[in-house]
Amino acid sequence: MCAIHGNRGVVYTGPGTVEVQSIAFPELSIGKRACHHGVILKVVSTNICGSDQHMVRGRTTAEAGLVLGHEITGQIIECGRDVEYLKVGDIVSVPFNIACGRCRNCKEGKTGICLNVNPARPGAAYGYVDMGGWVGGQSEFVMVPYADFNLLKFPDPNQAMEKIRDLTLLSDIFPTGFHGCVTAGVGPGSTVYIAGAGPVGLAAAASAQLLGAACVIVGDMIPDRLAQARSFGCETIDLREEGSMEDKIERILGEREVDAFVDCVGFEAHGCGCDHGKEQPATVLNSAMALTRAGGQIGIPGLYVTEDPGAVDEAARQGALSMRFGLGWAKSHSFHTGQCPVMKYHRPLMQAILFDKVKIADAVNVQVISLDQAAQGYAEFDGGVAKKFVIDPHGMVPA
DSSP: OOOOOOOEEEEEEETTEEEEEEOOOOOSEETTEEOTTOEEEEEEEEEOOHHHHHHHTTOSOOOTTEEOOOEEEEEEEEEOTTOOSOOTTOEEEEOSBOOOSOSHHHHTTOGGGOSSSOSSSSOOBBTOTTTTOBOOSSBSEEEESSHHHHOEEOSOHHHHHHTHHHHGGGGTHHHHHHHHHHHTTOOTTOEEEEEOOSHHHHHHHHHHHHTTOSEEEEEESOHHHHHHHHTTTOEEEETTSOSOHHHHHHHHHSSSOEEEEEEOSOTTOBOSGGGTTSBOTTHHHHHHHHHEEEEEEEEOOSOOOSOOTTOSSHHHHTTOOOOOHHHHHHTTOEEEOSOOOGGGTHHHHHHHHHTTSOOHHHHHTEEEEEGGGHHHHHHHHHTTOSOEEEEETTSOSOO
């Protein structure tokens, strides 16, 4: 048994605010039931995600008191009696999807919509609204259930710590960006448009290059983020500028459409040009249909919600968006939505990192901060900085 009893975590306290507070030390239990298949982790690194920002902005039904954090890398300090293939001291990546490994969906590889870990609906995640009530991992210690199934063990702990800035991104952002590209049909020679140059958009852009895309175009309205995309070879479009998107695409490609489109923005999308300051939640989806060639595919890793208390109109508050779906139907588009099934990708992406085939931390501009700097990190992230904030609760990440 672990003799440590103190724990602190990042807690959502209401719209616009988070605080680092003392929280309960994790136990190997789920409610009143012992969790013999779980482990307790000392958190090595845990990342601030754009999805966390939706809650902190008050754009979901999240209640105050929620411990945040679903991007977790940690070191095992205690194993339940039924854990067979992991041991104390292992450094592991935690998929943000919590999955039982037993249900029909898990057995089909659809671990993002496990049927047994959330009583409200399929799918669960740590520290996220309506995702099963699991305690988040922006903390010093966290409990992970179904450990043998869920966790990705790094083969060499010393090598893992040397590359931890990259490996920490395997819990969500890198697989999510990669999944967006795979579901958009990106392959050798593809032309790709990535909507959004936040961390997921930048990870998707790097993923498109890893998949062999000929040209990757990233659109955003924050200059620093566009500069970050250009730093590793992407073309960019400043969405604040006037003019049609087709014209802007044509100036880069000589054609008015792309082979593949990846939506890394989601439901808080804004208009382009003179409307760039106005929220238009369906604008990226409509652009996807306009800009993707007939027969092309559209990957949508960007988050869309069933309820949005801060939406611009009543329909959007219920998750009902005004899409020109007939255009997508006429062009025989394929749309791919939902959470990334992280376990489908995290091992091969780990290998790509360990064998230096991708520099994902450089692409998304990782910045390491302490747990006590979390509130500042949230504020800067919300301001649109071109950084991916990684929280180091115990000072374990090498300088």
